[in-house]
Amino acid sequence: MSELRDKIIKNSLELFSSNGYHGVSVNDIVQQCETSKGGFYHHFKSKDELLYVIHDTFILYVLNEANQAKKRYDRPMFQLEEMLRALVRVYDLYNEHIIVFNQEYKYLKQEYNELIKQKRDRYEEILKEVIEEGQQCGEIRQELPTTITSMSILGMVNWTYQWYKKDGPKTIDQIASTYIDIIFRGLLTTEALEEYQ
Known part of the structure; x- marks a missing residue:
C-alpha cells in the first residue's frame, strides 16, 4: 500500500469525522493531504470508493483472522475464541474507520453496498x-438455533464501537476476554466449559 494512499485514508477519516461524508469534497481531501486531484484519482475512483475502502480495511481483517482461526485450530471452541478476539480487537485497530463507516454508510452506492454485504455474509x-x-x-x-446464536454474538460485539475508548479502564484484550466469558457460559456444554476453564 502506498504512502499517499495511506495518507488519503487517514486524512479523509479525520475530515469525515469532523464534517460528515457530504460535508467533505475531494478538493478538501486533496488540500488536507497536500497532493493533487490526480494523486487522489490514481488511488480511488471516487469518494464513494474511498468510503468503501474504509469499510473493506476492517472487514478484510476479521475475515482473514476467521480463516486463520479455522486453519490454526481443529476444535470449534478454540476457533470461536480466536474469531471473537479478532472481532473485538478490530475496534481498537480500526476504531476511527468503524465509527466513520457506521455514520456514513447510508451514502454508499448500491454496487459498494453489495460488495460489503457479500463479505459480511461470508463472515457470518x-x-x-x-x-x-x-x-x-x-x-x-x-x-441453540445457529442463526439466532450467531446474530446474538455479532449484535453484542458490533455495539462495541459505541462505547469503546482506547484510553478507557480496560484494554481491548480484557474486553475480549469478558465477551468470551459471557458468550461461552451461554454456548458451551458443561463438559466443554470445564475443559476450557
Whole structure:
C-alpha cells in the first residue's frame, strides 16, 4: 500500500469525522493531504470508493483472522475464541474507520453496498459453520438455533464501537476476554466449559 494512499485514508477519516461524508469534497481531501486531484484519482475512483475502502480495511481483517482461526485450530471452541478476539480487537485497530463507516454508510452506492454485504455474509457463514461444528462434536449446546446464536454474538460485539475508548479502564484484550466469558457460559456444554476453564 502506498504512502499517499495511506495518507488519503487517514486524512479523509479525520475530515469525515469532523464534517460528515457530504460535508467533505475531494478538493478538501486533496488540500488536507497536500497532493493533487490526480494523486487522489490514481488511488480511488471516487469518494464513494474511498468510503468503501474504509469499510473493506476492517472487514478484510476479521475475515482473514476467521480463516486463520479455522486453519490454526481443529476444535470449534478454540476457533470461536480466536474469531471473537479478532472481532473485538478490530475496534481498537480500526476504531476511527468503524465509527466513520457506521455514520456514513447510508451514502454508499448500491454496487459498494453489495460488495460489503457479500463479505459480511461470508463472515457470518464462517461463524455459523464453527457453531454448527461445535454442536456436532458436543462442545456447543445443540438446542441453540445457529442463526439466532450467531446474530446474538455479532449484535453484542458490533455495539462495541459505541462505547469503546482506547484510553478507557480496560484494554481491548480484557474486553475480549469478558465477551468470551459471557458468550461461552451461554454456548458451551458443561463438559466443554470445564475443559476450557
